[in-house]
Amino acid sequence: MKVSVKKELGAEFDALIVPLSEESVSGQAALALPGLPEMMKEAVLSAVKAGKPGKECGAVYAAELYEKETEKFRKLVLVQLGDGTATNREVFLALAKAFKCCKESKPAVTAVFMDAAGELLSSHERIQKLFELPYLVSYQFNAYKSVPVENGMKEAVMVTEKEGMEDIAREAKHVAESTMLARDLVNHPSMYMTPEKLAEEAAAVAKETGLEIQVYDKKEMEDMKMGAFLSVAQGAVDEPRLIVLRYHGGKEGEAPVALVGKGIMFDSGGYSLKSKMDTMHDDMGGAAAVIGAIRAIALEKLPVNVIAVAAACENMISGDAYVPGDILFSMNGKTIEMLNADAEGRLTLADAITYAIRKEGAGAIIDIATLTGAAKGAVGGKSAAVLANDDELYAEVEAASEASCEKIWRLPADKELFAAIRSDVADIKNSSPGNPMGGGSIVAGLFIQEFVEEKPWVHVDMAPVNWLPEGNSYCIHGASGYGVSLLYETVKVLGK
Incomplete structure (x- = not known):
């Protein structure tokens, strides 16, 4: 085009x-x-x-x-x-x-x-x-x-007497192509788009844009004690990867903004088996979004330090897979009672966020994930559900939502709902089977909040808008590429 x-x-x-x-x-x-x-x-x-x-x-x-x-x-x-x-x-x-x-x-x-x-x-x-x-x-x-x-x-030819259109056209090209990259990454089946392949795609982006890249393998993650993330991955043949892209566009020494994406390359639900999983290669939409976003950020040379962290693995069944009742040991030291193997994304994000804070010195966190089916019930199928612990950072994401035309809706971070994930045998549990209070998307966000260490944080549950079964006016059936433009515009707002 x-x-x-x-x-x-x-x-x-x-x-x-x-x-x-x-x-x-x-x-x-x-x-x-x-x-x-x-x-x-x-x-x-x-x-x-x-x-x-x-x-x-x-x-x-x-x-x-x-x-x-x-x-x-x-x-x-x-x-x-x-x-x-x-x-x-x-x-x-x-x-x-x-x-x-x-x-x-x-x-x-x-x-x-x-x-x-x-x-x-x-x-x-x-x-x-x-x-x-x-x-x-x-x-x-x-x-x-x-x-x-x-x-x-x-x-397409844009006919106008307005000046300065070339710069806008270039920016639009970078954002749109990055969105299409995210669509491609999600649309590929998991037989092709493995954690290792996603790392290769990220490396290609780094080579194109001059980004720094570091990819951690299973052994290196074990050394960092990423027990929550690794527990999700342990049932799969394809080994996990933690993919980190670094962009130095801001002041030297300024804490980076961390864009953290869930990258479950295929989600069977583990031993909490899903009844329908034909499109579950799409469960890495968050990882695709952060890779696409940092590509556009680098190409446009935005004046902010940014890291993109993609936690890539598969959630599969095998003799080695984790099972409900297991106790997991996260990177930040919290223990987790795992009661639902299909509530896996929050486990990978927990360690990925801890990594961003403790190893990369992130000053603010925006995580994006196809996290819960409950999000669609809460906000409908046109918006992402959002939780935040910081009104100022949320306001910047909200402004970015208006600019990007990617809708969000803020849910209340109701602390009373945290009771649903208190554990009798560990610090926290990853799910609340039979929880009479509901609010599944909120509860999942409250779980993630336990790992942000008081940093300004916004959580974007993109599950309602990641996959379009019938397409829409600007996208065919399949991956929407949601999140690339939202994250790009957020960083753009932060740089003003």
Whole structure:
């Protein structure tokens, strides 16, 4: 996919997107479309006069127009962005619908008349998300197709008289490509995407961007006494890896922000066996997100010190696997009564977070994980569930959510619910079978909080939004790539 910026529309395009606002429609700003063929200009004005596409943000009108002179069909898509009250995400989704509508016609070149939307497409955040969309919408996962599926979109041309668009286009490219990398990592089955392979992919990112990388094997993790993490991994044939990427963009000696991702390459549930596991290679979405995010951070040279820590292993059944009732010894010294082998992600995160604090000197922690099915019940299928112990850090993540269009919803860190994971035989237990209080996503977050050692911390449970069974307007079936943009924008906010 190629995305370019031009001040005037050339003759070579197959589809045209015209984003409108109520103001631009009422003032007939649609007339101000420099270089637009007369036939298409008339079609735009005719549609607008007929009240199309409508007044609500997200309304779309599409038409196939035949041009006699060139004997060519061109697609026209009008998309309404509303009256100025729509959120960044609502505008993003409206534009995504327009691109998806174009994609169906498989245009080689799609043009977008940005300025027709007036002030509704003037902020850096909205323009960046617009520039990301051609990449995200055209994404295909063809690794295992004998005949690759064509994405149908080859090039997008953003037509605008605005200045400074090249820098935004570059940033959008870096974030979108990093999001697609995360999608690829999650979409691969675990037969291919093993912990070792994920480490190789991280090494390729490090080589591309100049990041430092360190990969710890099982023996080295044993030396660091990472008993919680290693217990999850002990039933698998493929050995675990702790993958650490370091970016030095801030002041020398300044404590880094740690992005910690859960990387369960396949989750069978262990001896707490899952009843359905055909997509459980997706349980490493958090690890994919932190690898993708630090790639974009490095390419954009954000002025913050950052480390990405990916805790990669498989949760499998074997004669060596851990079993309910085992007592685990974590890196920070806390003992854990393991009552549910399928509550494994919090165990790997516990040691990964301890590593980030004690070995890397992290000053703040943001962990991201496909942690609980309960999260979807709590916040629905469009948002990630979030817990935090620090209002200031949470506010920065919330601002990043608005900029990235990746939704979050904060849950209460209700300390009364901690009673559900108090253990009679250890310091804490990893699950609370039969817990009458509910709040499974909150309880899981409270477990993780026991390992953050009073550092500012935000926990992102991305389980509701990591995997899209039917796809959406900007992503095909499979991995969404959620978290890359959210984490990138968070670090960007922290660097201001």
